[in-house]
Amino acid sequence: MLFDAIILTCCSRFQGGRSVSAIYHLLKGKRAIQTVQDARLYQLEQFYGIHPTLRKQDLDQLVSKLNMGDYLKLTNESTALPMEKGRQWVKEHIDELPVNCFNGLLYSRSAPIFQERLLLLIQTLTNSRMQNMTFIPVVDNPIVTEWVKRTFYMYRNEQESFLNNLYAELHLMLTHFKEWEASMFTDSLTGYQHYGWSSFQVSEVYGVNKQDVPLYKTAIVHRMMAIAKEKQVMFPLLAQFLRELPNESKLSKSAKKTKILLDNHFTAENIADYRNLKLNTIYDHLVEIALYDHNFPFSMYVNLAEQMEIKKAMQTTLTYKLKDIKEAVDDSISYFQIRLVLAMERLPQ
Amino acid sequence: MDIHKLKQQLWKYFKISSFRPGQSEIIRDSLAGNDVLGVLPTGSGKSLCYQLPATLLGGVTIVVSPLISLMEDQVKQLKAVGFKSVVSLNSFMNPVEKKHVLQGLDQYQLIYLSPELLQQRSIIQWLQEMTVKLFVIDEAHCISQWGHEFRPDYLRLADVLNLLNHPPVMALSGTATPEVQDDIATSLNRQEIKKHIYPMDRDNITFSVKKVTGEQEKQDIIVSLLKRFRVPALIYFSSKRKTEEVAAFLSEHMSSHRIAFYHGDMDQMDRITIQQQFMNDQIDVICCTSAFGMGINKQNIRMVVHYHFPMQMASYIQEIGRAGRDGKSSISLLLYSPSDQAIPHSIIENELPKADDLPHIGRQLRQWEQLPTTEELLQTLGLNEIQWRFLHYQMEWHGLIKNNQMIYDQGYWDRALQHIGKLIGNRLEWKHEKLQEMLRWIQERHCLRRELYKGFQDSYKPPVYACCSNCDFSFKHWSPVQTSQYRPSLTWETKLKHIFFAEESYAKTERTN
Numbered sequence A: 001m002l003f004d005a006i007i008l009t010c011c012s013r014f015q016g017g018r019s020v021s022a023i024y025h026l027l028k029g030k031r032a033i034q035t036v037q038d039a040r041l042y043q044l045e046q047f048y049g050i051h052p053t054l055r056k057q058d059l060d061q062l063v064s065k066l067n068m069g070d071y072l073k074l075t076n077e078s079t080a081l082p083m084e085k086g087r088q089w090v091k092e093h094i095d096e097l098p099v100n101c102f103n104g105l106l107y108s109r110s111a112p113i114f115q116e117r118l119l120l121l122i123q124t125l126t127n128s129r130m131q132n133m134t135f136i137p138v139v140d141n142p143i144v145t146e147w148v149k150r151t152f153y154m155y156r157n158e159q160e161s162f163l164n165n166l167y168a169e170l171h172l173m174l175t176h177f178k179e180w181e182a183s184m185f186t187d188s189l190t191g192y193q194h195y196g197w198s199s200f201q202v203s204e205v206y207g208v209n210k211q212d213v214p215l216y217k218t219a220i221v222h223r224m225m226a227i228a229k230e231k232q233v234m235f236p237l238l239a240q241f242l243r244e245l246p247n248e249s250k251l252s253k254s255a256k257k258t259k260i261l262l263d264n265h266f267t268a269e270n271i272a273d274y275r276n277l278k279l280n281t282i283y284d285h286l287v288e289i290a291l292y293d294h295n296f297p298f299s300m301y302v303n304l305a306e307q308m309e310i311k312k313a314m315q316t317t318l319t320y321k322l323k324d325i326k327e328a329v330d331d332s333i334s335y336f337q338i339r340l341v342l343a344m345e346r347l348p349q
Numbered sequence B: 001m002d003i004h005k006l007k008q009q010l011w012k013y014f015k016i017s018s019f020r021p022g023q024s025e026i027i028r029d030s031l032a033g034n035d036v037l038g039v040l041p042t043g044s045g046k047s048l049c050y051q052l053p054a055t056l057l058g059g060v061t062i063v064v065s066p067l068i069s070l071m072e073d074q075v076k077q078l079k080a081v082g083f084k085s086v087v088s089l090n091s092f093m094n095p096v097e098k099k100h101v102l103q104g105l106d107q108y109q110l111i112y113l114s115p116e117l118l119q120q121r122s123i124i125q126w127l128q129e130m131t132v133k134l135f136v137i138d139e140a141h142c143i144s145q146w147g148h149e150f151r152p153d154y155l156r157l158a159d160v161l162n163l164l165n166h167p168p169v170m171a172l173s174g175t176a177t178p179e180v181q182d183d184i185a186t187s188l189n190r191q192e193i194k195k196h197i198y199p200m201d202r203d204n205i206t207f208s209v210k211k212v213t214g215e216q217e218k219q220d221i222i223v224s225l226l227k228r229f230r231v232p233a234l235i236y237f238s239s240k241r242k243t244e245e246v247a248a249f250l251s252e253h254m255s256s257h258r259i260a261f262y263h264g265d266m267d268q269m270d271r272i273t274i275q276q277q278f279m280n281d282q283i284d285v286i287c288c289t290s291a292f293g294m295g296i297n298k299q300n301i302r303m304v305v306h307y308h309f310p311m312q313m314a315s316y317i318q319e320i321g322r323a324g325r326d327g328k329s330s331i332s333l334l335l336y337s338p339s340d341q342a343i344p345h346s347i348i349e350n351e352l353p354k355a356d357d358l359p360h361i362g363r364q365l366r367q368w369e370q371l372p373t374t375e376e377l378l379q380t381l382g383l384n385e386i387q388w389r390f391l392h393y394q395m396e397w398h399g400l401i402k403n404n405q406m407i408y409d410q411g412y413w414d415r416a417l418q419h420i421g422k423l424i425g426n427r428l429e430w431k432h433e434k435l436q437e438m439l440r441w442i443q444e445r446h447c448l449r450r451e452l453y454k455g456f457q458d459s460y461k462p463p464v465y466a467c468c469s470n471c472d473f474s475f476k477h478w479s480p481v482q483t484s485q486y487r488p489s490l491t492w493e494t495k496l497k498h499i500f501f502a503e504e505s506y507a508k509t510e511r512t513n
Helices: A002-014 A020-028 A033-041 A056-068 A084-093 A111-129 A142-154 A156-174 A179-187 A199-206 A212-230 A236-243 A253-263 A268-275 A279-292 A304-317 A322-328 A335-346 B003-014 B023-031 B048-056 B068-080 B095-103 B115-119 B121-128 B157-163 B178-188 B215-228 B240-253 B268-279 B313-320 B338-351 B355-367 B374-381 B385-397 B410-443 B448-453 B492-501 B506-512
Strands: A072-074 A080-082 B036-039 B060-064 B086-089 B110-113 B132-137 B169-173 B194-197 B205-211 B233-236 B259-262 B285-288 B303-306 B330-336
Touching: A002 A020, A002 A056, A002 A072, A002 A080, A002 A084, A002 A212, A020 A033, A020 A056, A056 A072, A056 A080, A080 A084, A111 A142, A111 A156, A111 A212, A111 A236, A111 B492, A142 A156, A156 A179, A156 A212, A156 A236, A156 B492, A179 A199, A179 A212, A179 B492, A199 A212, A212 A236, A253 A268, A253 A279, A253 B095, A268 A279, A279 A335, A304 A322, A304 A335, A322 A335, B003 B023, B003 B048, B023 B036, B023 B048, B023 B194, B036 B178, B048 B060, B048 B110, B048 B132, B048 B169, B068 B086, B068 B110, B068 B268, B086 B095, B110 B115, B115 B121, B115 B157, B121 B157, B157 B178, B169 B178, B205 B448, B215 B240, B215 B330, B240 B259, B240 B285, B259 B268, B303 B313, B313 B410, B313 B448, B338 B385, B338 B410, B355 B374, B355 B410, B374 B385, B385 B410, B410 B448
Parallel strands: B036 B169, B036 B194, B060 B110, B060 B132, B086 B110, B132 B169, B205 B330, B233 B285, B233 B303, B259 B285, B303 B330
Antiparallel strands: A072 A080
16 A cells, blocks of 8 residues: 555656656666656655665556556556546545655665664663573674674663663654554564564554555654654664764665775776676776765876876866866876866865 | 583583483594484484584584575574684675685684585685585485485585595484485495484374365364464475465464464575574464474474475475474374375476486587576576586586586487486486385375384384374374463553563563463
8 A cells, every 4th residue: 555655656746757667766766866866856755765675577566556446547658647546545545654754865775774773782682681692683784783783882881771761762752653653663673582573474464565564664764763863852872873874875786896896905907807897887986986985096096197187187178078178188198087086076075 | 522521612602501312422423533424313403513523623614504595594593602603605605705705714613515615616725725624414315316305416525525635524414214324425435434323203293194185174174273272383385385375374264373484485584583483482383395494493393284295204204303392292294185196296307307308408508618607507408406406417427517518429428318317217216216105104004103214213112192193193182282372462562661671582471461
């Protein structure tokens, strides 16, 4: 039901201007500039990246179901327009669905980390309280486990009060939600000798569609994050957890892989070899990385004299256009080097 | 090493105060540098037999294990008890991750490896750099063509042992007939291997075989039994899809029970969750495939139901062994409907390439000079992974493929393929024979216990409770220890408090509330 409402909302905002694939990319949170611009242009920021595990065939199936039921109409250009019945249905159900809890553009990358840290922290604290350190962690993502270890260590001498405070905050937090939302969230928590319910189990017990369960959880977590941020005084611990979330990585997946190798002192040529990619692709990655990374070793790829020359050319040509700059500098300077210097210039100081 | 010191080490690393039968004997023989073959019934703590030596030997202990998911579960469980210098390596890891692990390989005491990884020369080279103190072959029956899960990769282990300069071997299995035991010793070229064979009969399990007319009756029986006896139960299926279907049916008809399904296609976190919930009595019944079981150590499973019968007796013995580890009265119930006979035949067909297809496959293979990616290869040849694994091994063994290159010689190639075809015929025949054995047992009129164990050991202990449905058993007289009913009427506030501050199992407090 929640998923249907999201799709119908997307369709009515897109108004046929974008295909079903665009909905897919939006919900998956594709990093392409196009997708992010779509989210902004059509005011669908809230849904950006809220369903990272979505499969195209599941979306297509749902769309065709809505099509058959006359909730929306599929056109030849594989766009989907909402029908009167669909609009009416959304209007009737919008109040019972947490559609407006989502804030995807802001939280889609950090929410899973926030949620998993909370889960693992509760599992760790409640087990430690019972002197049981031989439990199987529910999360094994290092970005989560490392943080939980650190936090656990930090509070090791005041575990009791830490647990009490966390409980109090979470309890207060859940009173901001509907009874059954609070209940669903609680059922997914793991404690001492108790493992939280899987999505499948939640869907059975709450009579919710299996596809909807992760969406409900995501909606709850997004709203929690928003509340904790807004009312920091009431939620000091949760607000602190928020502040400790890693900076959102803006790199594409492939660039990220390149970055790992780069950090391990691979050269661009090595990386191209190792990953079986064209050298130019790796250069694209390096530029992407340089755009966000203050520690990027610019001088390895473009020495100081070359940097000066490129910057001078930028000033004289008064342009960011690559071709103009290229013509104004020595032939030995490559497009790649110019792009790097441009990236360097755009780094926020 | 004396037993006292061993026990100290056992406590220090695993917080376990005493050994179970067989463990200390195997461990001491192994620590003395002997090659050891341990055949211990399911659930008797086989893995401890190498985990403890790994902490004592210095150098590294290598464990070859056939199932990647189970390997990863074991690593998780070991880390959970504080044994951190353990890692698993398999071919599904991404290259960066693998390289990372390989570069730090010498910091581990215990390394789990999948058998196919040991076929890679680079891996062997890494291992040659280290001092391998013990080479463990888990599920060693996989080495034998006569075992119930033959894995061609395992046959190459003898070569690996040579390359690693002959480290001491520990071969472990839950079910190995004398025939399979000999095969293990021969294949590994360790004729002097010291055998520790423990009987696998279980005196607290009662056997019951029930003939039914079809699926509906099976499901009705399960519902009525579980309603009558509130006991933790496992239900085995031969199809993943069926586990889900029947779990859904049972949930619908027994709202008083919490039911889950479990199979190898689920992701690892979901599998662990289900296992742990079952351990904590948060789940009453699990519908599963044979993927469920290893690494799970639940004491109070009272009933193991076979919704589909296994392909052979050895698998059956292994699966029912999960019932009644605490020694209390437990039942193995096998439900048989005549239409079930079709299922195992199709499973057997799927395990081997068709002999008739070999000439065609051979022609196709020759068009490649070098083997393409597995994915492309399976697609083009129309084989599944198990079938290709078998064929690949056989073709390498006959020298038709070497280092992924085709070695082509018309006359020899044809003869070799014919030979492989014959082998496939023999394997099929053998599998069908085993299947017939299983079917005969199901139809048996005499004592099921006697007939079940007679192919595996000379004698068996007299049953503590009822013997079997052919001797004396009827559900009317069964009075197992039951669990109390779960009452899910708590508010979220109560549940939250329980999760944060419960002093005993949440499930138990849930039940008594």
